[in-house]
Every structure is written in C-alpha cells, then in structure tokens.
Amino acid sequence: MKDGGQQIRRVVAISDLHIDLKENREWLERLCDEDHRDECLLLAGDLASGIKQVEAGLSRLVSSYGQVFFVPGNHDLWVKPGEITDSLVRFHELRALCQSLSISDCPSELYEPSGNPRLVILPIHSWYALPGEAESLFLPKPGEDPSLSMWADRIRIRWPVEIANPAEYFLALNETMDLGNTSPVVISFSHFLPRRELMFAEIQRKGAHCSSAGDRAPRFNFSRVAGSKGIDSLIRRFGSTVHIHGHQHRNRDRWIEGVHYLSYCLGYPQERLRAGIRTETVKPLEVWTG
Ligand SMILES: [Fe+2]
Ligand SMILES: [Fe+2]
Numbered sequence: 165m166k167d168g169g170q171q172i173r174r175v176v177a178i179s180d181l182h183i184d185l186k187e188n189r190e191w192l193e194r195l196c197d198e199d200h201r202d203e204c205l206l207l208a209g210d211l212a213s214g215i216k217q218v219e220a221g222l223s224r225l226v227s228s229y230g231q232v233f234f235v236p237g238n239h240d241l242w243v244k245p246g247e248i249t250d251s252l253v254r255f256h257e258l259r260a261l262c263q264s265l266s267i268s269d270c271p272s273e274l275y276e277p278s279g280n281p282r283l284v285i286l287p288i289h290s291w292y293a294l295p296g297e298a299e300s301l302f303l304p305k306p307g308e309d310p311s312l313s314m315w316a317d318r319i320r321i322r323w324p325v326e327i328a329n330p331a332e333y334f335l336a337l338n339e340t341m342d343l344g345n346t347s348p349v350v351i352s353f354s355h356f357l358p359r360r361e362l363m364f365a366e367i368q369r370k371g372a373h374c375s376s377a378g379d380r381a382p383r384f385n386f387s388r389v390a391g392s393k394g395i396d397s398l399i400r401r402f403g404s405t406v407h408i409h410g411h412q413h414r415n416r417d418r419w420i421e422g423v424h425y426l427s428y429c430l431g432y433p434q435e436r437l438r439a440g441i442r443t444e445t446v447k448p449l450e451v452w453t454g
Pocket of ligand 2: 210237355410411
C-alpha cells in the first residue's frame, strides 16, 4: 500500500496520550525510538494541553511513523487563563501546524499502485453536544452536579461569540468532504464519542443511566460532555467500516449496526495503575493490515 511514495502496511490507532505527564512523555519517546515507517498512525485527540507540547509530540511521531493523521481533542484546544487567544484560534493554529509537519487532518486515500483495494482514512472534526442540544448523548444521573464544576473545559475552553454551538460548528467542517468513488474500506476516527452505547462497558440495559458501580466521581455525569450523535450520522453517510474514538479513557471494541467501533487510549498513569495495565505494554492498536 502506497501513499506519497511511502509504503504503508499497517494502520494503527490510539488516543489520549496526554504527554503533559512525564510518564506518558517517556512512553512516547520509547515508542518513537522504534521504526514505524511502514505504519500509518491515527491519533484521536488529547495529545497535550499546550501548543508547544502538541508540536513536540507531533514532530516526534512524524519522525517515526510513515504517516500520521490527527484530530484535536478538548485538551488540545485548552487556552490558559490570561492568554489572549481562544479555542478556535488554537484549532486553526493546530491545523497549520499539522500542515507544516505533513500530518493529515482531512480525508486521504491510501492505495496500492494497482489502485485496488483502496483504503480511505477519514478524520472527523467534532465537539460534544450539551444536554438540550439535538445531538447530545446526555443521560440523566442521580445526584449529578449539572453545573459541571469538576470539568476543566468550563475554564480552559473559550469560544468566540460567533460559535454558539461548537458541536454543530465542528461537524459542519466535515460537510465538504468529497470521497469520490466508494472505497471498500473506510476508516474514520474522532476524538469524541459517536454513540451513547459506547459509554458503557456492557450492552446498555433499558432504563440505564450514566453511572456505574465503583463510580469515582458520583457527581460528574460524563454523558453531558461525551460526544455527539452527529458524528455517527457522518460515519454512516461516509460508509465507515471501522470507527475509532477517544476522550472517555475507556477501551471499547464493539460492532453496532455494521460498523466496528474501537477506542484505545494511553490515558492517565493513575488510570493504568488502577486497571493493572503496565505502561510499557500499551502500543497503538492495529486497525488494518495489508
Ligand atoms: Fe483525554
Ligand atoms: Fe478528551
């Protein structure tokens, strides 16, 4: 499989590297010390929460991987208190950064010289829909704090006045995608969740609300900020075979109505500790091989 002269034999995916954290940064260094030139990496957001660190991480990844695709997550769009910029300006800074590093954030085809079979990589820009918005994944949770006082985006994400609905704004950026003729394999990815079911480790029972046994944050309702049904509409419209998402820091592997949904993250060191996952065993997940 070939794209721009680069032989790509595998497509791998991961999200939520959060390389602001030393242990995660060291993990990235070890990963990039290996040669991944025959691999295409899909990075599904939350690389870091400062543009300098995002730049350092992306630069390191392109030095190791044959090709890198990236969509920003909420942490990538954080702005510091006192910074003049807003999260939309940061988004465009990141797009420019990706372009300068030859990292793709728009649909691209990978194909053999014979042209068949082709593979389409489809990054989906997105944001979460809030409760009350049409595409929200919200489910009520008893005892929740509706003000989301625990959610740092409330302080660190700042939209300009012209963006009244960020979920709609980002979905609309994907509307101009032109995939041309139908491809046998379309692999899409987004940072945010496309469907409610994916919030749950098990198939959701009727009437279930968004909480689970051993809830470490009983007042926080993740479904308020999880994702958008609009992402799934795009997945269906473009005929994705596989869709990868991030954001939840929970791994998922599930088939729903003909689409294979996967989530695979590095997450926070304390999350790996609690789950008994050794950091060195985490590797980007293979989602396609030639
Ligand atoms: Fe994250
Ligand atoms: Fe996130």
